[in-house]
Amino acid sequence: MTQERLWQILDPLWADPRILSALFCGSAAAIVLLKRLGHRRIQQKMEEARRARDLALERMEKAARRFKQENPDTQTAHILSLTMVELAEKLKEGSLSPESVLYSYMGKALEVNREVNCVIDFIHGCEDQLQKLKKQKEKGLLYGIPVSIKDHIDCKGHISSGGLVKFLGQVKEEDSVIVQVLKSQGAIPFVKTNIPQTMINYDCSNLIFGQTLNPLNHQKTSGGSSGGEGALIAGGGSLLGIGSDVAGSIRLPSSFCGLCGLKPTGFRISKLGVISPITGMSSVIGMLGPMARDVDSLALCMKALLCEEMFRLDPTVPPIPFNEEVYTSSKPLRIGYYEEDGYFQPSPSMKRAVQQTRKLLQEAGHTIIPFEPPKINYMVDELFTRGIFSDGAAHLVDSCKGDIVDPNLKSQFNTYRLPAFVKRILAIILKPIYPRIARDLSALCGVGSAKNLWDQHAAVAVYRTEFIxxxxxxKLDVILCPVLGPAFNHGYAGKLFAATSYTNLYNVLNFPAGVVPVSTVTRADEEELKHYQGYYGDPWDKRLKEAVEGAVGLPVAVQCVALPWQEELCLRFMKEVENLSRGIRRNA
Known part of the structure; x- marks a missing residue:
């Protein structure tokens, strides 16, 4: 049939409004039906994933119960009370068995999970790993230590969901390099933990596995994106966890949950076998790192990971073993410090934590020097935000196609998916009223071309050179500065992504940075918060005040920073802060 003949047939139809109406209604109905079918398929996939999780946790519970029945004399309370270093020593000398430790932590992890919903899978291969340990002649540095693993890090026989439906059903055939190295050092990965959808959020909620609560206060988030790790370790269900950090995702849950966490220099630890919704982004450096209850645990983990096995499995990792001499040094340090960054006014407890820690360090004989990080507004907007979303957030938006956006991410996500020209128009309109929000919207447009991306990478290098x-x-050795906190009320993290300025600076710079809890929120802090105005008086400042309200008694942390490849010095500084602040934490 010719095109002309086709139009002759169709032409009378277009003239009849009843036919047009029927076509329109039919098309609309078809779209609605397809959308409903799509949502039903998504719901089915999520329900299947939840059923798989429930079955895995049932299997875990049966194994823990069976061991308890067969070994009623196991000193579970004693095992759970030991630090990781103490536990490692007892396991190595044989006064405790790996079985008693693993099943004690399995039982405790189940208990914590029932309370705060932080575990999304049982790594059933942990029982096979237990049997392998019996046959190994040499005991690794982490012999018999149970380890929890963040959802998006591959474990053989399990999915890495990223909190997204698109990754469900993709069972991994191999362990990630970091899991292989942990096993080679005698560790026993035993559970995977919850994350926020897409992981570009520091709440901890997705529609597949639900919301994770802060074990210290259920009205608060555990932080993110390594929030499942934060909740499980803080609740006592794990000694050591592996998280990741591209804007503070190790440091923020550590701050919110009262833990120690380390973001190493990029590429010091292998990232092979880790999924991401923004694969290919290289303007801002993401990293894997450890989370634990104390600094010595982080150091032991880093010492174990930085071994020949990691360097062999991933030749792109520089073969730099852990420098014990630097970590154990007692030489006085030259410490730069700042109490605020000029982009987000710190909460009263954040500022007080730095002031008290600075005073303790000075009294201990260290040299304390005021330091002002250069051009923080420029760094946040042009280097971090425009860098991490250099594609205008296209990859992130694409990752959510065929998914339902979690309510905790919706505010953030709706902004990302606006067309670039709309973001630019809104930025122009908002600039006179809310300049900070306007700059953020402009940065979310991305870089626009390959040339601009190269220019953006060059700008990061120039800024890093200027900072160093x-x-x-x-003549600084390290820097002391705030970390965002205390723990946020639910629903605020997704509306305040830019509040990560205190942490994302060190992802842009690619410096090692760690978090140490030093105090708790006081009633005086809460009273002072009533007068919090922020730097800009915009909706973000108002939200931050609301986000941290009602936190009396919750942990407050500081951030410790060193130059690239100096993780050992960073940890040594963290250890000094931890030791000096113990008296404050006991008396708080």
């Missing part, structure tokens, strides 16, 4: 020059001029 200032550091060198003041």
């Amino acid at each position: 020059a200032k550091w060198r001029k003041q």
Whole structure:
């Protein structure tokens, strides 16, 4: 049939409004039906994933119960009370068995999970790993230590969901490099933990596995994106966890849950076998790292990971073993410090934590020097936000196609998916009223071209050089500064992604940075919060005040920073802070 003949047939139809109406209604109905069918398929996939999780946890519970029945004399309370270093020593000398430790932690993890919903899978291969340990002649540095693993890190025989439906059903055939190295050192990965949808959020909620609560206060988030790790360790269900960090995702849950966490220099630990919704983004450096209850546990983990096995499995990792001499040094340090960054006014407890820690360090004989990080507004907007979303957030938006957006991410996500021209128009309109929000919207447009991306990478390098020059001029060893906290009320993290300025700076710079709890929120802090105005008086400042309200008694942390490849010095500084702040934490 010719095109002309086709139009002759169709032409009378277009003239009849009843036919047009029927076509329109039919098309609309078809779209609605397809959308409903799509949502039903999504719901089915999520229900299947939840059923698989429930079955895995039932299997875990049966195994823990069976061991308890067969070994009624196991000193579970004693095992759970030991630090990781103490436990490692007892396991190595044989006064405790790996079985008693693993099943004690399995039972405790189940208990914590029932309370706060932080575990999304039981790594059933842990029982096989237990049997392998009996046959090994050499006991690794982490012999018999149970380890929890963040959802998106591959474990053989399990999915890495990323909190997204698109990854469900993709069972991994191999362990990630970091899991292989942990096993080679005698560790026993035993559970996977919850994350926020897409992981570009520091809440901990997705529609597949639900919301994770803060074990210290259920009205608060555990933080994210390593929030399942934070909740499980803080609740006592794990000694050591592996998280990841591209804007503070190890450090923020550590801050919110009262833990120690380390973001190493990029590429010091292998990232092979880790999924991401923004694969290919290289403007801002993401990293895997450990989370634990104390600094010595982090150091032991880093010492175990930085071994020949990791360097063999991933030749792109620089073969730099852990420097024990630096970590155990007692030489006085030259410490730069700042109490605020000029982008987000710190909460009263954040600022007080730095002030108290600075005073303790000075009294202990360290040299304390004021330091002002250069051009923080420029760093946040042009280097971090425009860098991490250099594609205008296209990859992130694409990752949610065929999914339902979690309510905790919706505010953030709706902004990302606006067309670039709409973001630019809104930025122009908002600039006179809310300049910070306007700059953020402009940055979310991305870079626009390959040339601009190269220019953006060059700008990061220039900024890093300028920062290091200032550091060198003041002859600093390390820096002490705030970390966002205390723990947020539910629903606020997704509306305040830009509040990560205190942590995302060190992803842009690619410096190692760690978090140490030093105090708790006081009633005086809460009273002072009533007068919090922020730097801009915009909706973000108002939200931050609301986000941290009602936190009396919750942990407050500080951030410790060193130059690239100096994880050992960073940890040594963290250890000093931890030791000096113990008296404050006991008396708080």
